[in-house]
Amino acid sequence: MKKINKIIAYAQKQLAQEKTGHDFEHAKRTAFLTEQIIKEDKLQVDDFIVTASAYLHDVIDDKVTVNPEKKIRELQLFLKEIGCSIEKIDAILSIIQNLSFSSEMFTQTKPLSLEGKIVQDADRLEALGAGGILRAAYFSGAHGQAIYDKNKPSLYFRNKKEYRQPTTMINHMYEKLFLLPDLMNTTYGKKEGMRRKKFMQDFLQEFYEEW
Ligand code: ADP
Ligand code: NI
Incomplete structure (x- = not known):
């Protein structure tokens, strides 16, 4: 099996x-969106790094696992075992530890590589649109x-503690999701x-009328 297929299988199992x-479907769509960005913006990148990071980006997230440090060590070991170089x-x-919106806002993040910027835009696109509404609803319910x-009323976060406090699903759209297009790195993003x-x-307009 090719390295990338082993990585995809690993992500599927972890998620x-x-x-x-x-979930894994989100990882898959993120990987698909990175391909769109690379094609539309005509970017020259290391496709293996982009695809691997897209599939793995949420495996070590503290929303997915109670022990991110352990997941990072496991992932490093797995990548070594399948023959990835130290550089890769x-x-x-470095990409998956630094791409999230929350880490960008609140912790010292390393500047992302071009590959990382592409995965970041793809992940942000995943939080928008019809799928983005449903994911926010799903997250809110959970x-x-x-x-x-x-x-x-929507509280605009000023510090991490305040941001982490649950608000409402609709507030989340104003507090985070609607800010994403301005933060994009790529033209297609x-x-x-x-x-x-x-x-x-448009969806919200309809929603407020119903409410
Ligand atoms: P990041 O890891 O970049 O900080 P998140 O993991 O917070 O991004 O976001 C992933 C998905 O979960 C997004 O679709 C987002 O809308 C949703 N989500 C995160 N926080 C909330 C929240 N407080 N309310 C509703 N949805 C949320
Ligand atoms: Ni994600």
């Missing part, structure tokens, strides 16, 4: 129990958040991100 919207392992680990509360955001705004 099999995932129930907050970071470092490149993948964490006991209300869909909407008229008396809870920005364009597609804006299109997906517009769809969500």
Whole structure:
């Protein structure tokens, strides 16, 4: 089996129990979106690093595992066992440890490589559009958040503690998701991100009328 297929199988196994919207199908769509970005922006990159990072990016996330440090060590060992070089392992680990919105906002993140920027945009696109609405709903349900509360205005986060407090699913759209298109690294990411955001705004208009 080729290295990349072993990595895909590893991600599938690791994400099999995932129930907050970071499941294997999300990893697969993220990988697909990286291909779109590379094609549309005509980028020259290490495809192996991009694809491996796209599939693995949530395996070590603290939303998916209670012990990220352990998952990082396991992943390093696995990549070594299937014959990845130290350089490739470092490149993948550096991407998946630094790409998340929360780590960008609150912890010292290393600047991402071009490969990392592509995976970051793909992951951000995954939080937008019809799928993004459903993932936010799914996440909210799993964490006991209300869909909407008229008396809870969107609180724009000022620090990590405040940001981590659950708000409502609708607030999450204003607090995080609608900020994503402006943060995109790639031209396709920005364009597609804006299109997906517009769809969500139209959805909200309909939602408020129903409410
Ligand atoms: P990151 O790892 O980049 O910080 P997340 O893991 O927080 O990103 O986001 C992944 C998915 O979970 C997104 O689709 C996002 O909308 C959803 N999500 C994260 N936090 C919340 C929240 N508080 N309410 C609703 N959905 C959320
Ligand atoms: Ni993700």
